[in-house]
Amino acid sequence: MSRTEQQVRELYRTTFAMPKGPAKFAALEEVMRHADALGLVEFAFDVRMNATSVFQHGWVPAKAFLAYSWCLAAYDREPERFGAGAEHRLLWNIKWMIYSVHQFPEIPLGRAHDLLDDMERRYRRGGHSMHAVLQHRGLIAESVGELDRAQDFYEQMSRTRRDGLSDCSGCVPSSQVRTLVALGRDEEAIRIGEPARTSGCSEQPQWINSELLLPYVRAGRGAQAVEAHRTAYRRIRDNPHHLAELALHLLFCVHTGNALRGLDLVERHLSWLDDARTPLAEGEFAAAAVAVLSELERHGEGGRTLRFPTAKGRRHPDVTVAELAVELRERARGIAARFDTRNGNDHQSTRLGRWMAAGPIGEPLPLSVFSTAAHTDSEPGAERVRPLVERVAAATAAGDLATAARTRVAVAEALLEVKRTQEAQEAAEEAVRELDRLGMTEDADRCRLLLAHAYADGRLRREAARHLRSLLDGEPGSGTGSRTGEIPGLPPRPELEDLLGRWLGYGPEASRRHAAAARGFAAAGRTAERLAALRRALSCRPDPATVGALLADAEAALAGAEATAAPVEDRAGLRFACARVLYAEGRTEEAAGQLEAARALLTAPTPVGAATRDGAADAGGGRAAAAGRQTTDGTGLDEAVRLLGDVLAGLASIRLLLGAPDAAEEAARAALDVPAGGEDDPWDETAWHAAVVLVRILRARGATAEAERVTAEYEVTEDELEAWTGWEN
Template sequence: MSRTEQELQELYRSTHGMPAGPAKFAALEEVIRHADALGLVEFAFGVRMSATSVFQHSWVPSRAFLTFSWCLAAYDREPERFAGHHEHTLLWQFKWMVYSVQQFPDVPLGRTLDLLDDMERRYRRGGHSMHAVLQHRGLVAESLGDLEQAQDFYEQMALTRRDGLSDCSGCVPSSQVRTLVALGRDEEAIRIGEPARRSGCTEQPQWINSELLLPYVRTGLGEQAAEAHRSAYRRIRDNPHHLGELASNVLFCVYSGNLGRGLDLVERHLSWLDRARTPFAEMEFAAAAAAVLSAVEAGGEGASTLRFPAVEGRRRPDARVADLAAELRARALSVAARFDTRNGNTYQSTRMREWMNAGPIGEPTPLSVFERGLQDRGGEKVRRLVDRVAALTAAGDLAGAARTRVAAAEALLADERNAEAAEAAEEAVRELDRLGLAGEAAVCRWLLARAHREDGEWRRAAAALGELLDSQDPQTASPALPPRPELEARLGEWLGHGPEAAARYLSAARGFAAAGRDADRLSALAQALRRHPWGGTGPASDTLAGLLGETGSVLDDLLGEAADGGPAVAEEADTDTVAELLLQYARHLRSAGRHREAADRLLTARTLLERRPPAETEGALNAVLTELGEVHLRLGDPAAAEEAARAALDVLDDPGDAWEEILVLVRALKARGADQEAAELLSAHGLDETDLDDEED
């Protein structure tokens, strides 16, 4: 299906608020495909530049190679067309390409070196510093095992001025620390790296904290290492983009004597290997996980069973520690062998074997919230529970210890120690899962979600609640949990806006319908429509199609004809809720080009609301009338649009800031030739013609 330029602009704008994932990737690629078909070169260039950033900072950097290469070729053909800001962005993105391409062993080494040479030529031609070039030459040398050359580039970079194309104050030290650690210069690595822990770019401070783990451990700075690990993991735990940093944190669990924590991380994140951002990250995570599993196996627990959480409704089968260790060892060495073949040495295979044979370094470093002195702070109840966890664990009563962890988390949440409550609940969930206590684990996940929410961690709260819903059988839900539709609606609220939030509200609406809770069903449908972006492709459009179909059917059932010939609402429904549902439904119909249907629904909503006292319906009626004016414009009826816009203004107590209604009215006036009145209205409200352009679609 072809799209107009305006539709592409709308679809592109809709991607800005979408979370990174398949739906956003597909939407961007659809915009690019149609922009190319329409010959919109500059628009396609801008979308590709944006997509390069999205892909690079997600787990699909290989897609960025294509968008970047297209933009670079377009720039080289017509540099005058894309000079200025685009030129600077292209040079900045060169660094991303060099950093990523070396992490794919099937890309010949010569291509990486050629890309580096091209980057240097372009930087020199533009009069830019060689600081970033030297940084990335050093990273490539370090990945090849040429540590002498890596050191040389490190020292040259230290003497080279920074400029606007240099990485930030966190990322430069991160790459420097990586080189220094490989050289065994731990004290210098700490001195260079620690100031960067306060950096706040998108890759920091999780990258620098992860790079500092090994030098901290090797120099006996266990407390600093533990804090760096906790800080890093809080930032990387929800995004597969950070698989490489996660590998360092998993390996740290071996160094610090925290194999239980390491097992938790392997169980929680093993699914990320299925979408590893690069083969290099895949290799490192597989090796780090194998190191944990091998250490557990060496301790006599190779027959222990690992249970993995559900991810997007699917769950990996349980596995024995020994079997998974063998699988991941083979996987890591297989990828390392591909790097060695490309690089012409055995550096990566040797390095991965060292990782997988790793053991504790120095004294154990406690990471569990129950080992870090909780009993020294807070109330007597928390102290008693923490002591009981230790006693039950020592006695071998793991189920009792897990249940007491839940009680401690509840007590911490009641004391408003929300971050600690979340950490305690996480530990409890992992133990309950491992023990196969599914019902109690589900209740604890609800506790975890609430703790994250109270701590202001909306995304983590949503992730915990989503995990609960995806793993819980609706037929066997625990009576200690709220009804499933309420949980679905809560998750939709926490997710904010987007297809996933809408899908959760739609699921809640269906659950409410099955339970006979009709008013809640209508509210959930209205929220689903409100939160779903207009248009879209793939799974998002499937969700929207189902939502629109169900809403239309519900509205047909609810609305009848009153004695006076106007619409009537079924007794069990609230008029305001039905009007809101009609409004949201009409907005999606308008977006889909179904303007006549949208107008019919809006007229029904208007009639329902106008029967109510004006003081009770001002905001709702204003929104319906303004939308109705927009729809009449698209139907080519400016007189009806003008009437609706004036009516929208009339219902407001203070129309002074009603710029949207004014713009609809002005466009209606201009459409019927009343240009002078339209101009006066714009001027009176401090608006101009550019505001009109922004409103048109």
């Protein structure tokens, strides 16, 4: 189907908000096809240049290469057509092409050298430094085992100035460390790499920390190695882009006597091999996994059965350690052989063979949070955590794996309670994998919820939401099937749905989760929770298609006889949320009606003994009479008072928009009479909005002096007065 230029540009805009993945890739390719068909050359160039980055960072370098090649050819034909910045973008992106092409054995090595020659020619023509050229020549030389040439390029690069086409301050050392490690210069690699551990870009600091792992271990710097492992793994564990770095972490586990930790990583990430970014990364992970499995075989664990999580609807069949070692050894050798054929030597077979034969180096390092050596008496909660860790070890030694697994959960709980959040995350992750392995489903579910809370406490709300979603829906990777209804051993489903909505924050899914929670609370007769959940469902940008049903649910909830017993903050808050949605829908009169109803609730005398949000009884007299009331610690405004201010400020704006300045002035003055809660209180902004409305009204009536006083008191500027368009909610 043909599209107009406007439609194609709109389709392109929609791709910006799409997550990386096949759907986004397909949409970008569709945009390219239509742009070509319409002859939109400049637009097609921009789309492909941006798509090159998306494809490269989305683990599909073959697509990146095609998009880049089109742009390069178009630019060479008509360089003046694409603007001054086009050449710089092309020269920057050529580095990605070279970095990728050497990782595919099907692409002739000559193609990489042709690209390098073209890169050097273009850089010299533009007067640019050879720094990036030398870096990538060394990369190719190292990858095919030409170590003398790799060393020569490294030395030349070290003497060459950097410029705007050089990689960042983190990625250049990462590349240098890789070369130095291949040359056997570990101490120099550490010296060059350590300063970059504080750098940051899309690849850092996880890349440099991963590259430094093995040099640290071989140099006897165990504490730094453990820190680098933990820091890097937290950044790469959910991103298949980092499969090659993950291989280094597997070798680290073997070298440091942590083969069981390595096995956990193999089980968790084996599915990444199905969509490996490149064959080289695939071969490296397979070889490093063989090292882990072989170490376990040497300790009599070859018959241990492994279970793998489902990913993208697929799951590797159950298999023993020994069987998986055979499978992955053949896979690594096959990939290495393809590279050797392309490169004309046995470098990759030799290198990956050494990886597969790797073993411990020096004394074991305590890595697992369940190692007693990892816990000192000086740490928070040590008197509780250490005995639990010892109990895990004792139960494991006695062969009581179920008790050991449940005690792992207790360790995670204890760590979370004493705010050792990252350790709690690691403990819960290990506990979940062990419980899944043992088929202890209910215990595993409880631990998944604990893990979600640990992520949330660590401000990783997206991770927390992912784990809670898997519990509620039984998504792939959760260890559970499809789910509906209550989950044994966990809090009621509505509470979990509402919690998931909070962790998601904003957007249609968050709104759907809160709405589902509201329905569950309604069925359980929990009216106050129902009102609060509906308020959140309306407040977090719901899908427009669901707004009508949400408003109807809100009215039904508020009309019920049981609603009168709910705290006034919940009833008024829901009215306020309805008003915001109605206003956004252009239903301004209805929004005003909801705000008036909220105001009436908040200013009506409160019957003596009526419930408040915290369950205490109000002494009577109404919220308006208590407008100056603060929280019990005196640090801020009571929630009802804050809400009253928001309602009045919104009402003032809407009444002015509806052509009722008298009512607007009355609401604005009432809003400004509600006390602020301090310098950092968000109420200050609400009062400012009321002040803007009042100033506009006063000026329209010629009350200049008072208008100037209000503008000064609330710091209202002329630009802000002119820009005012309505209720800012």
